[in-house]
Amino acid sequence: MTRRRRTLVLGATGTVGRQVVARLLETDAEVRALARDPGTADLPDEVEVARGDLGDLGNLGDLGTLRGALDGVEAVFLLWPFATAEGVPPLLNAVAERARRVVYLSSAAVREHERRIERMIERSGLEWTVLRPHAFAANALRWAGQIRAEAVVREPYGAAAMPPLHERDLAAVAVHALLGDGHDGATYEPTGPETLTQAEQVRVIGEVTGRPVRWEEVSPGDARRRMLDLGWPPPVADGVLAAQAALVTEPRAATAAVEEITGTPARTFRTWVTDHADAFTPP
Ligand SMILES: NC(=O)c1ccc[n+]([C@@H]2O[C@H](COP(=O)([O-])OP(=O)(O)OC[C@H]3O[C@@H](n4cnc5c(N)ncnc54)[C@H](OP(=O)(O)O)[C@@H]3O)[C@@H](O)[C@H]2O)c1
Structure with missing residues (x-):
């Protein structure tokens, strides 16, 4: 055995x-x-x-x-x-x-x-x-309540761009490193396969769920006030907003890590939304 x-x-x-x-x-x-x-x-x-x-x-x-x-x-x-x-x-x-x-x-x-x-x-x-890893595709779940209720996302930095990573692909990379050979001493940067702005991600959610979703840009100041009202510590709110602002001027590029390590191309954001469509669909 x-x-x-x-x-x-x-x-x-x-x-x-x-x-x-x-x-x-x-x-x-x-x-x-x-x-x-x-x-x-x-x-x-x-x-x-x-x-x-x-x-x-x-x-x-x-x-x-x-x-x-x-x-x-x-x-x-x-x-x-x-x-x-x-x-x-x-x-x-x-x-x-x-x-x-x-x-x-x-x-x-x-x-x-x-x-x-x-x-x-x-x-x-x-x-x-x-x-x-860089941004998880699952971060889009923070918009789920607004999308189900009003088919709109009100946030700052719609032009912030990143390659959202499906948690399933990140796990596949982890399992190769846990069980396979040749990963000792390696640092990997897995990402999704394509860079999308936040506004584009919201559009994809609308296309997949068959109910158009609108991105409504709000100012960083308004977003910060809302975060503080929700109890976010100011340094955390400022850190998140600064990171998003940086992704407007310097979009994060996709890497080939998922495919190189697992042998399978990274799943698209559209696939991720399809796998989680229920979260964005009103009951
Ligand atoms: N979101 C992103 O874009 C992103 C990007 C790069 C890296 N990351 C990293 O990814 C990690 C988050 O992964 P995730 O999204 O899978 O997290 P998650 O869904 O928030 O889950 C957190 C896990 O940690 C466990 N946990 C929390 N407090 C614990 C405690 N005191 N003792 C034992 N277990 C505890 C929770 O278990 P229970 O609550 O069930 O006990 C749960 O299983 C963070 O380290 C973050 O920095 C995130």
């Missing part, structure tokens, strides 16, 4: 992690997941789910659960859901004691905490791969 490779997925209930789990289950890998609430995790029956909070690794109970979940594991998909690197050292120590390989979901922005985590991983003694 062939030995099944054990992989632990952190963030398994999220947009990317769920797809990583699904793609792993298509292979011979045995999948474990860490979730804060296994009762609501809603993961496939084949997945062994351990309860643990990554925000509480100082708590010996959670570190103990993590160690247990790492038992016999070869590779770890590491999603770190916080905007700080604090708490990563005990996690990486536990991973390095038990596993051989880590695949870290960083970002193309390589914010300060992500840079620090990347450096810790490079020094961990583990085989490592870093994924630096």
Whole structure:
């Protein structure tokens, strides 16, 4: 009997992690997941789910659960859901004691905490791969409420352009790095196949759902006020708006990473919308 490779997925209930789990289950890998609430995790029956909070690794109970979940594991998909690197050292120590390989979901922005985590991983003694995706196609879900209610998106920077990445393609890249050879020490920048402005993305949503959707440009100042009213911390709101402004003057280009690593072309934004059309369709 062939030995099944054990992989632990952190963030398994999220947009990317769920797809990583699904793609792993298509292979011979045995999948474990860490979730804060296994009762609501809603993961496939084949997945062994351990309860643990990554925000509480100082708590010996959670570190103990993590160690247990790492038992016999070869590779770890590491999603770190916080905007700080604090708490990563005990996690990486536990991973390095038990596993051989880590695949870290960083970002193309390589914010300060992500840079620090990347450096810790490079020094961990583990085989490592870093994924630096740019914008997820799933970010369009933030428009879903406005589109369902009024078939309009009121936002700033309709001309901000990026190549939106289907979470399924990001997961496929992750699974190649988790299970395949030749990815040790690599940093990949997966993107979708084509650069689209935000206004163009909204148009595609209208075309796919058969109900035209309009982009209505609002000023960055109005958008900032709305974000603060919703409770966004000012530095976060300013960071998001500055990033969008930069994408107007310097659109992000698509890379060939998905096809080079998986052998399959990256899925288009139109495909992503087709896969999520229900989210944009009024009940
Ligand atoms: N959006 C983008 O365009 C973009 C681009 C590049 C990189 N990224 C990176 O992608 C990551 C987000 O991925 P995603 O969209 O898949 O995330 P997501 O859908 O928001 O899911 C977050 C996951 O983290 C888990 N989690 C949150 N707090 C936790 C805790 N205290 N302990 C254990 N697990 C916890 C959640 O589990 P439960 O809530 O079920 O416990 C969930 O599984 C971030 O690191 C972000 O920087 C995003």
